[in-house]
Amino acid sequence: MTSKSKMPLAAVLLGLTALTACSDDAGATEDAGDAPACIGKCDGFNSITGALPLAPHAATWDGRVLLADVEGACRVVAVRPEAIDLREGGGLTFGPDVFSEGVECPTTVGAPALAMATPDAENPYASDDQGNADPDGGHQTYAVALVESTEDGALVRRSGTLIVAEDEVVSARWSDDGDALGIDGLNPTLSADGGLLVFERDETLWFALAQDDGFGEPAPLSELHLRADELVRGLPLAVRYPLAEQALRAADGTVLAAGAPLVGRRPSLGQDGTELFFEADGGTRVVSQRSGFALRHLDGHINARTDDAPAFHLSLGRSGSAYAPYPGAHRLPVRNHRLPAMSLFGFVDRDGTLESSYDEVDFAAFADQDYIAYLPMTPAAGLDGSLDAQRIADISGHFNTAVLDGGATLGHEAIPGAHGEALFLDSGAAFRVPASEITTAPDRGFNVSMFVRPMADDLDGQLFSWPGVVTVSLEDGQVATHITTTTGEHASGERFPLARDEWTHVAVSYDGPSGIMRVYFDGRMISQDSFSRGFPTGEGGALTFGGATGSASDAVLGLDEVSVSRVVRFDDEVYAEARREEFFRSPIANADRIREDADLPLGVDAEEYIMPDRANVEDATVELGMLLFFDNRLSRNGEVSCATCHDPEIAFTDGRALGPRIDGGDLNRATPTIFNRALSTRQFWDGRTPTLEQQALQPIFSPAEMDFTREEALALVMSSPEYVDRFNDVFGRDPTLPNMANALAAFQRAQLTGESPVDRYEAGETDALTAAEIRGRALFHGKARCDACHSGSNYADEELHNVGLLDDRDPGAFFTRRGRTRSLRAFKTPTLRNIDVTGPYFHDGSVETLEEVVALYVAGPSGDGVDPESRALDLDADEQADLVAFLRALTSPNAVQTFDVDLPAVE
DSSP, X not given: OOOOOOOTTHHHHSOOBOOXXXXXXXXXXXXXXXXXXXXXXXXXXSOBOOOOSOEEEEEOTTSSEEEEEETTEEEEEEBOGGGEEEOTTSOEEEOTTSBOOOEEOOTTOOSOEEEESSTTSOSSEEEOTXXXXXXXXXXXXXXXXXXXXXXXXXXXXXXXXXXXXXXXXXXXXXXXXXXXXXXXXXXXXXXTTSOEEEEEETTEEEEEEEETTEEOOOEEGGGGGGGTTSEETTEEHHHXXXXXXXXXXXXXXXXXXXXXXXXXXXXXXXXXXXXXXXXXXXXXXXXXXXXXXXXXXXXXXXGSOTTSOOSEEEOOSBOTTSOOSOTTXXXXXXXXXXXXXXXXXXXXXXXXXXXXXXXXEXXXXXXHOOEEEEEOXXXXXXXXXXXXXXXXXXXXXXXXXXXXXXXXXXXXXXXXXXXXXXXXXXXXXXXXEOOOGGGSOOSSEEEEEEEEEEXXXXXXXXXXXXXXXXXXXXXXXXXXXXXXXXXXXXXXXXXXXXXXXXXXXXXXXXXXXXXXXXXXXXXXXEEEEEOSOOOXXXXXXXXXXXXXXXXXXXXXXXEEEEEEESSOOOHHHXXXXXXXGGOBOOOSSOHHHHHHHSOOOTTOOGGGOOOOTTOOOOHHHHHHHHHHHHOTTSSTTSOOOHHHHSBGGXXXXXXSSSOBOTXXXXXXXXXXXXXXXXXXXXXXXXXXXXXXXXXXXXXXXXTTTTOOOHHHHHHHXXXXXXXXXXXXXXXXXXXXXXXXXXXXXXXXXXXXXOOOHHHHHHTTOTTSSOHHHHHHHHHHHTTTOGGGTSOTXXXXXXXXXXXXXXXXXOOBTTTTTTXXXXXXXXXXXXXXXXGGGSOSBTTTTOBOOHHHHHHHHHHXXXXXXXXXXXXXXXXXXXXXXXXXXXXXXXXXXXXXXXXXXXXXXXX
């Protein structure tokens, strides 16, 4: 379980959790469960943090300790996340107590890089005030390795210990003499395990790999992929440091030749070597496995002043759905991301004043895989450090770089973009994505989205054109849409005016199988036209944006955040793209109310508990839900209830590989537990319903499970005077299907589990775990990487992942997610609580033991579309046994229980 700070915004800074449902044979609902809160410019919202009292140079891997410049001197300071506030509308405010006073660094420390000195052990570890290991010592000691550049440009390494108590640095000690690495360079940066070193030399980027007691021969970063298959502590280099997997590319897809220089300054390496931030002309760039190994120029206020790039940038703490090698790392991304996002702090010294910013960089457009092009309106970054202002980078991974006409200009001296930088068009000017194999007409439907800013009263003409597919135009300043399908040409029935000199998000989608075209303004659907079913028929071709004419002294039109998809986007996805300021991490119910109304076991965080305003967990409601849950008369044969599959004597599961069908056969997936469903944001293995209320009745109405109709279910409870009385007592009216769902949801929401040995250990009971379980805990949060997905107080991130470990044909969330590429074979992360008694394992129940589960993860994934966080592990037999021991220690006292239920009589 991740440690929790006392920050009032813990739900803002911590993730949610995990799994629910009966089976997956019930009907699907249309839900945008994993709609990203923002794409392309999470780093573009207005969250300048203002002047800070220090400029960090390096951070520990959990973000809790910084080496920083404080008034010209180096100090080691502690970070107090509880003092970081989330402003209304987004952004972070750093109060005066965010950073401790700290202690002085050794005088020789300049701009160093930090790494764990002992990456395979618990680090930091409980200690006394001298750094000696002591479970009851009251201090935390970090064993670190430090690499710094001397005044003459030589890199040296030294070891050290940082001792912290109660958010204050007690001492910082380093070995007196640094070990010369025999490498010349500046601004070193290290992976968290200290094995990959990246540094600057002659304004180009170089790397070196740990070897024996030092580092091997340095080489240009462009050669890193040549060593992809080289074994490093039992794993190929590209598995241990994914940045080595492929050759690096320019924004347009041009491959950086091995040995060629990659121009850059001040590198900042991600903790596990997945991404690298650095500076070049025009500001901050990133290159990552998650960007398709292509350079991406960041859009947003971190690059708002291109005349002076940030002096330093680093991520403090863990990021959403991304590995962090320490359980206590606070989770900083404040937006409600459903995909990995990096928290980035930039610091610039301008005329003696330190300006700082907080940015969030996501990689959703690349991860999505169904964008034809996503254009955040940033210039294309070249390998030579340059930016091409006549070409716009595509961050979808398809390298559909757009080319500007004359009269099309990135940026405006007086007008900010909708998010970060924007494109401004003179009358008749446009930009184009050249025709390619992927710009052909989509098979079933499409989505086009953009921010539009009219800057003239008489705008008329084309806004977007996709030959033979769709045209969006401006007619007297109003938006009109025309589509071409197999059943003819169709137009939207209404015209919608755009406000002058304001940014409006405009989106158009068309679904061929239904013949429905939708138009959205600012994320809300404003029209829906139904045509006879038909599919796009044109050959497609170049995508053209702009071309409208109007009279103005300069630009007549602004465009920003332009995207074209080969799928129909969910309503919530469109809303999130348009209004991402509303998508911050926040409690779904007031945490004080939760603590008052719900009896939370040790280990369950109130900030993660989800209780819609209409819901309650009062005794009468829960008891009514319990009766419905155990009532086998709510089934066709009168023998099946919810409890048939969710048996409380085996942790609300059924002990089978696959759930039972009412006809005696097997369902297509295993039965998950209902424990801690109060912490869930997705239901069913494919995550197709977002709430327990929506999930609750589906198994009853599923022909494969309980096979009752809505009319029959309502008639049954109406035939029972006791049921009728209970519904009137709880809801103030006779039974209804929605209130049946509310009662069942209340019962599920009340089934909480915690108090495990792990929970007691996390609460400070140091003898609650055995030595093997403690070692397993360090592995779980360390090199086994489990908490990349199994995070939060329910040990699950509530996301859909394709871990690539099973050889089966189950499409996962593919169909319930409208055929999304990245949803193929993706399933929701299950909770690990009570895992010792909820086998067999995985969605198909194909793995019998925890030992087998761990062995599969050690061997690593195979196949296409595997989640980047799923990778082979270097765990020996003893370590695997320790990890299994820790997992078993997540078993709670109430994992096995019984209910004494007297069902109401029916007439």
